[in-house]
Amino acid sequence: MSDQNAVIVENVSKKFRIYHERNQSIKQMVLRRSRGVYEEFWALKDVSLTIPVASSYGLIGENGSGKSTLLKCMAKILVPDEGSVVVNGSISALLELGAGFHPELSGRENVFLNGAILGISSKELNRKFDEIVAFSGIERFIDTPVKNYSSGMYVRLGFSIAINVSPDVLLVDEVLAVGDAEFQMRCADKFTELKGSGCTIVVVSHSMEMVQSLCDSAAWLEHGSLKMSGPADQVIRGYLDHVAHNREATAPAPAAPDPVAPIVPDTAVPAP
Amino acid sequence: MNKVASNTRAKDFAAARSLLINLTLRENRSKYKRSTLGWAWSMVNPLATMLIFTFVFLYVFGVDPPLGSPSGLKNFGFFLISGLLPWNFLSAGLTAATGSVVANAGLIKKVYFTRAVLPAASVLSWNTNLLIELGVLSVALIFVGQFVFVYLPAALVVIVLQMFFVLGIGLCLGALNVYFRDIEHFLQILLLLWFYATPIIYPTSLVFSNPRITGPLKTVYLLNPMVHFSEAYRDIFYNLRSPSPSTFFYMAVSALISMTFGLWVFRKLEAKFAEEL
Incomplete structure (x- = not known):
């Protein structure tokens, strides 16, 4: 590839509809004049990142942070509502x-x-x-x-x-949690081998251990926004600190949240 | 907008072709798996239908079988099956294509590939059945002294045109079915109506000799593309003559309109398949 970057994600936003009542038949649609009652939910909001060729990249974050949605946008399974995803080369997705x-x-x-x-x-x-x-x-x-x-x-x-x-780009979503220990080790070896041969690997994982050992860089997503990206160990540290911090903040029954001066400005309470 | 690097376009196309072949093989291989008769079912179904209809029309209603010209055939069974086989292809092909996208929800949500290959594989798979059945019919015609093989190139053109006609509708219905599951059920009613609006159990001449069917109704009748497809198959496999140029023209136009519209609808809807399923 003449291009330096294997994956370029530019200002990607993706919204989903959360249906409270869904009309999947024509009768219901005609009667209610809509396809259902829903609210919009931004699974990804203005995410930009670039992944260099032959590197390995980890996507981390809590459940529902948009990691898998981003991976699916890279895999062309989902089409972003805003922004663009460019992947140079062939893709294989292990979803x-x-x-x-x-x-x-x-x-x-x-x-x-x-x-x-x-x-x-x-x-x-x-x-x-x-x-x-x-x-x-x-x-x-x-x-x-x-x-x-x-x-x-x-x-x-x-x-x-x-x-x-x-593939030129391999997208992996938590699939390594299956199989016995011996097979998992073989998979890890195979990833190293692929990386050596110039393959770019993007991994979504909750296992910090795995991201640490496999990935050069990482991105931390929270509620659909990019919180931090950079060298894997730094991002992982940032994420783990944040999780620990959060537990401290919530564990000893916190005082009524002060709307004027939030205690922790960064730790965004989930937007409704 | 999502930009797609142009160099992946050509690769996508080659991959889609190979996938189409493989999916068609999958449908063909699994269609009669675990049934004792296997592919013989492809013949048993139309034969059974033929026997039932022949009994009803010949013995119960006392219908006089139409005379094939210039073949000189006067056999209700051959008359019926020459219209029934292409109809069965349309009916089974459309039903399979309509359900194909929803049936492969797991695949759509997990892997990227050209989505249009799903309905296409369903249609191609039933097209395989049609080819086999027409092959057997051709051999049966030889046994009664009708050398149908002269017209097989013409038959091939008709089959390809009908395939595109069915595929166009299949793409449209398959995509719509993701959003409204009623389509599958609605299709069955449409097929019932369509069956009687197509000359399968009766000859076209019956419609035109009927005094109650007048000008505008005749025009509406002739707007049904399947009238022309059925006529073409009957010309080849019952009358043993080449279909008229105007019939070919109607079939080509129907196939073109159907494919253009079907692809347009499918393209519009496919981007959201993974979310809607």
């Missing part, structure tokens, strides 16, 4: 392993199907087939319908396919 497996088809047939879904040509798949199966470690069961697989086997096969796409 759910084995998404699109057909239970009645054999592992072999599903490798080709899932590979096609992830955008690998059949020629490339033919070449990599043995490698994929070897990495998953389920050679013996490759001609068995996947409905008979254990959940571990299912995930391992899904992971092997996704990892062998050889």
Whole structure:
């Protein structure tokens, strides 16, 4: 890539509708003259960040902070309402392993199907087939319908396919929490290997340990806004300090919040 | 607006083609899985329908089967099946395409790919059935001395045009079904009405010789694209003649309008699929 950056996120905002009452039939829509009662909720608000080529980047933050939404915008699954996301090169997203497996088809047939879904040509798949199966470690069961697989086997096969796409940008969302310890270690090795070969990795994780060991830089999101970005250890420290601080602030039953001078200006109370 | 780097466009297209082939294979492979008869079901269904209709119309109503010209065929079974097979393709293809986006919700929410391949794979999969069934019909026609193979190139054109016609509607309905699940149920009523508005169990001449069906009603009748598709299939597989140029013209225009409109609707709606599902 001639470009220095693998991912450029510019002023991205994404809103969702939270339906209180949803009209999913034409009758209801005509009667009520609307598609339902909803309020708008900004899952991402004016987020900008750049991720350099061949680096690894962690997205951290509490539940509902917009990490996964941002990752899905990068993966082109969601289209931002404002701003732009530019990804240079091919993308592979590990949001759910084995998404699109057909239970009645054999592992072999599903490798080709899932590979096609992830955008690998059949020629490339033919070449990599043995490698994929070897990495998953389920050679013996490759001609068995996947409905008979254990959940571990299912995930391992899904992971092997996704990892062998050889993408320019790999997006990972908390999928490493599955599989046994041995498989997790193999995954970590594979990530290091991919990084070495120039692949850019973006990881969403709650495991600070993993972000610390895997990522060069990180971004901390809170309530849809970018709170901090920079070298991974600094961002993680900032985030952990904030969490600790928050617990201190809330634990000893705080006095009635003072509207004039908030005690902690930074720790934003969730906007309704 | 979301900018897409232009170099990924070409790659996207190649990936979509390979995915379309694979998804069609998935549907084909899984369609009759775990049924003892397997792909024979593709033949059993139309044959059973043919037997039932033949019994009802020939023996109960005493209908005289129309004479195929120039083939000289006078057989209600052949007459019926030449209209029924393309109808079954439309009916099954549309039903599958309409449900295809919702049925693959898990995939849409987790992986990026060209969404239009989902309805396309459903339609192509049922198109495979049509090809097999027409192949068997052609062989059966040989056995009664009708050398239909001369017209197979013309048949291929008709099949491709009908495929695009069905795909256009399928794209539109598949996308709308994400927002209003009524579409699936509404479709079944539409198909029932459409079945009788199409010359399948009766010849077109019956409509035109009916004194109660006058000028404007005839025009409305002829606006149904399936009238022309059915006529074309019947010309090839019952009358054994090439469909008229005007029939080809109608079919091509229907296919073009359907695809243009279907793609337009699908493009408009696909960006929000992942949120709506």
